[in-house]
Amino acid sequence: MKRSFFTIAALFILATVFAFTLPTAWKIAEKYSISFSTSGVSGIFKTFTGNIIFDEQSLATSKFDITIDINSINTGNGMQNKHAKGEEWFNALKYPAIKFTSKKIIKTGVGYNAIGDLQLRGITKETSLPFQFKRNSNGGIFEGAFNVNRNDFKIGTPGGEVGETIKINVSVPVKK
Amino acid sequence: MFKQSLLLGAISGILAGIASVIYQKVYSGTLGADFAALAKPLNIVITCFVSGLIIATGYWLSNKWFKTKGEIIFNLVFAILSFASILPAFAFKLPLDIEMPELFPGLVVPMHFFPALAWFTLKPLFIKTYEPYNKVFA
Numbered sequence: 001m002k003r004s005f006f007t008i009a010a011l012f013i014l015a016t017v018f019a020f021t022l023p024t025a026w027k028i029a030e031k032y033s034i035s036f037s038t039s040g041v042s043g044i045f046k047t048f049t050g051n052i053i054f055d056e057q058s059l060a061t062s063k064f065d066i067t068i069d070i071n072s073i074n075t076g077n078g079m080q081n082k083h084a085k086g087e088e089w090f091n092a093l094k095y096p097a098i099k100f101t102s103k104k105i106i107k108t109g110v111g112y113n114a115i116g117d118l119q120l121r122g123i124t125k126e127t128s129l130p131f132q133f134k135r136n137s138n139g140g141i142f143e144g145a146f147n148v149n150r151n152d153f154k155i156g157t158p159g160g161e162v163g164e165t166i167k168i169n170v171s172v173p174v175k176k
Numbered sequence: 177m178f179k180q181s182l183l184l185g186a187i188s189g190i191l192a193g194i195a196s197v198i199y200q201k202v203y204s205g206t207l208g209a210d211f212a213a214l215a216k217p218l219n220i221v222i223t224c225f226v227s228g229l230i231i232a233t234g235y236w237l238s239n240k241w242f243k244t245k246g247e248i249i250f251n252l253v254f255a256i257l258s259f260a261s262i263l264p265a266f267a268f269k270l271p272l273d274i275e276m277p278e279l280f281p282g283l284v285v286p287m288h289f290f291p292a293l294a295w296f297t298l299k300p301l302f303i304k305t306y307e308p309y310n311k312v313f314a
Contacts (some may be wrong), residue, residue: 077268
């Protein structure tokens with residue numbers, strides 16, 4: 001009787017400690033924004049999904065696994081949208097999503113860096129995405145800005161009217 | 177002549193505006209694409225009205241400058257300008273919070289032809305121009 005009591009107590013303490021050390025799994029809240037801009041074109045991706053596990057105190061176990069729906073692209077112009085989804089650019093029929101899976105997250109001077117695999121148009125490249133995380137009463141908000149060279153992923157043809165370096169701005173409110 | 181064409185321009189402009197607003201209601205009701213925030217009904221009517229006055233002035237000037245050929249030249253220029261005016265509708269960049277920008281040209285392109293349609297429909301009621309026609313076939 002005494003032995004089983006100690007076993008249960010030990011398990012309870014272990015479970016409690018483990019629960020506190022697990023990084024937080026965040027749910028993506030509404031009003032997120034993933035925008036892109038370059039010379040000649042700008043727009044947003046309206047839909048993205050993913051698993052966000054992040055804790056400032058436990059970066060080793062934090063992880064991002066994000067998928068952006070290419071078909072949700074909106075440049076504000078119907079012809080441009082169709083063109084962007086076409087074979088020459090994102091080829092949404094063959095590659096319907098942009099994926100990012102982090103391999104490690106490190107602390108930087110101004111925030112964090114998520115280093116992982118960015119998959120775009122079937123090409124995977126290790127990419128570092130700088131971001132900041134601000135907690136608030138409801139949860140928090142992830143914000144980041146970074147550049148992607150479209151030639152690295154064979155998006156469009158080099159040169160032309162559309163700039164080669166695409167600036168991406170991400171703002172994702174999250175809740176527990 | 178100028179008064180008649182101005183009156184025709186004003187009335188055909190208002191009618192084109194009313195037709196455009198009705199078309200907008202039908203379009204958004206049928207396809208679920210609501211661009212009312214961008215193309216407000218009052219703005220549509222005012223734009224059509226002003227277009228009607230510009231058309232009337234153009235008609236008067238064309239007849240003044242080109243005399244007997246003024247009518248033909250005006251009709252040709254009016255038709256070409258109506259067609260040309262649809263191009264910006266395809267290139268127009270909507271605010272990013274507006275859904276389905278693909279359907280925007282489908283709304284505004286027909287509207288660009290409503291002033292011409294109203295003008296040519298009402299013109300015989302205001303301006304009698306069958307004299308040369310009578311001369312040819314009399």
